[in-house]
Amino acid sequence: MLQTIFWSAGASRLGLSDRLGYSKSKTNSLVASLLDVGWLEEVGLAHSSGGRRPETVQLSASLGVLIGADLGATSLDVAVLRPDLTVLAQRSEPADVRAGPGVVMARVRVLMRELLSQCGATPAQVIAIGMGVPGPVDFDNGQPVNPPLMPHWDSFSIRDYLAEEYSAPVFVDNDVNLMALGEMWRLQRSLQNFLVIKVGTGIGCGIVCHGEVYRGANGSAGDVGHICVDTAGPRCHCGNLGCVEAMAAGPAIARLATEAAASGESALLANCLASKGAISPEDVGQASRHGDAAANRIIQDTGALIGQMLASVVNFFNPSHVFIGGGITRVGPLFLASVRQSIYQRSLALSTRHLEIQYTPLAEQAGLVGAGVLAMQETLKRASK
């Protein structure tokens, strides 16, 4: 019942008895006992009229708070959330994951401490901590395993590090798996089979299969960034040639734009390079919106390569939806259109008949929401054992 209430972001007694197949009286007495022990609270007291009790219940704020942290290759987001995932306080800042766990985790800890005190909460009130990192994670022990974008993090125990300050359980997962969890929660588990693709410094894929995040035998499922899209392509940091990540992720877009600026192909990109010293994928999107031909070509080419990789994944997995997130969404609609066109051209008719491809509706909050979902979901799983 608690899981159902959590995943539906609150529920009415009537809705609960329908969904769980319990009688009204069984539902009412279960809800009453969960209200008594403080797991649930009633919502909308102010709106109740005529002495009727409020119908809707949600996870109680008196349980404590959750901490979610979403570490990307170049960004860090930390939030304190209520058990129903309302964000109480949040901080987002640039970070460099390559600086290693000593530097980055020290900053994570400072932000957690500051945000808690901003909410008037103490470490003892933390129910659970969820954290995402940009690389493969051994989910059971919460350690990154040989993460290509995260040198020095191999086998670093985030759990042990945070245990010095928090007695609450710590759950660690790949950042894209957390985005998938975030979307699952937003959709109230209404979609059973879908993909979330993150395109930023790297490229990764979160897989939701039969309504659960699929992590694979060792936790590396969805590591699609190193699928080869051109055997004559440039060398990737993993050592192989022509990985889609080396040819179409954020750094590749920036590199292609810098080349177009240097070769005199685009005056707009050259101006951008001269004034800012570097060109970001976002700048390329901006130039494209001003009709810059080189920027349009770069966005179309990289979008087509990502679509080429995704077409294979779509044929293999047959998802109902593909949600694209990460920094790439700031490039704008032309990128999405190129990815779409390339997927539809190369996938089998049956796998694309009802396929929807869009940017993640949760946008850059998806990973952070997912970190909160992970923390609460695992807590509820433990409570039910």
Ligand SMILES: [Zn+2]
């Ligand atoms: Zn690679």
